[in-house]
Amino acid sequence: MKTFLRITKEQGLYLDYLCFATLAYTGMRLGEMLALKWTDLDFTKKTIRITKTYYNPNNKSIGYQLLTPKTKKSIRTIMIDDGLVALFKAHMREQMKLKMKQRLIYENQDFIFAENICHPRVMKQMVLRLQRLMKHLDVDKHIPPPxxxxxxxxxxxxxxxxxxxxxxxxxxxxxxxxxxxxxxxxxxxxxxxxxxxxxxxxxxxxxxxxxxxxxxxxx
Known part of the structure; x- marks a missing residue:
């Protein structure tokens, strides 16, 4: 995991490091992560509130749905560490710059893991990014999806x-x-x-x- 995250930090594309670090440090499901909005994150308490999941079987940027989790237990609040908090704060600053740059076309929906003009990253892209990063690892082992x-x-x-x-x-x-x-x-x-x-x-x-x-x- 340490090696993978180091490679991701060095070789990853936009959002890769934050995405995979979040999955590694929280254990949340991929759909739960992609559905996160800034209102779900509490910097003071260092918590993430999970109340929804991202559903997009066709992997279209605008064809997604936000659904309630499958079970009541999936609705939960989890603690995160200082390192992850710092990553989120840095990403928020970068996202604000992107919003200003793309302000004429950016449709702000408050997603943390938003691509380009606001839509959440699709799951297929996460799989492709993982496959790309694994090529940089000297590990003779198949790593399944996120x-x-x-x-x-x-x-x-x-x-x-x-x-x-x-x-x-x-x-x-x-x-x-x-x-x-x-x-x-x-x-x-x-x-x-x-x-x-x-x-x-x-x-x-x-x-x-x-x-x-x-x-x-x-x-």
Whole structure:
């Protein structure tokens, strides 16, 4: 992930870095991200409010719909870190410049991830941009469409020690079993680390004293 984001920062086109950094650092669905408006972002509280999803099966710039999320759990507020806040602020400044430059044709609809004259970036373009960036990576591995960033975010949450309920709330899973299935699939490495930590702890402060084995000798 670090390598990919570095390559994206160096080789990415307009909006690429912010898009993929947002997916990587929030775990939100691609449709949720593309539907975001500036009113959904609170710089003071460092939160993003997710209340809608972007639907555009034909990948036409003006043929999209903003729908309510599939489940109530998908409507949520998530925290973001200072680094992502700084990226959003920088993008807001750049977007304001674009609005002024294109003011005669710019139809402001308040979208964060707006292309050119206001319309949200289409999903197909995200896939194509990801494929372009992957060509710059020296990684012999197939990376599936942008939804894979959601799985990566989940695995990093687990590595950081987040609980199942916390992960469910952040990802907006309606069914705890969906979270549990991902959790079970990804916890092998943390379990190994936990076992290692326990072993190291007992070496420093033994729970079991030294045991001497005696065999009764025959007289």
């Amino acid at each position: 939804h894979s960033f959601r799985h990566t975010h989940t695995s990093l949450l687990i590595e950081a020690g987040a609980g199942v309920m916390e992960i469910q709330e952040r990802l907006g899973h309606s069914d705890i079993n969906a979270t549990m299935n991902i959790y079970a699939h990804m916890t092998k490495n943390p379990e190994e680390k936990t076992s290692h930590k326990f072993s190291e702890l007992t070496k420093r402060s033994p729970l079991i004293g030294e045991v001497k084995l005696f065999r009764k000798t025959e007289s």
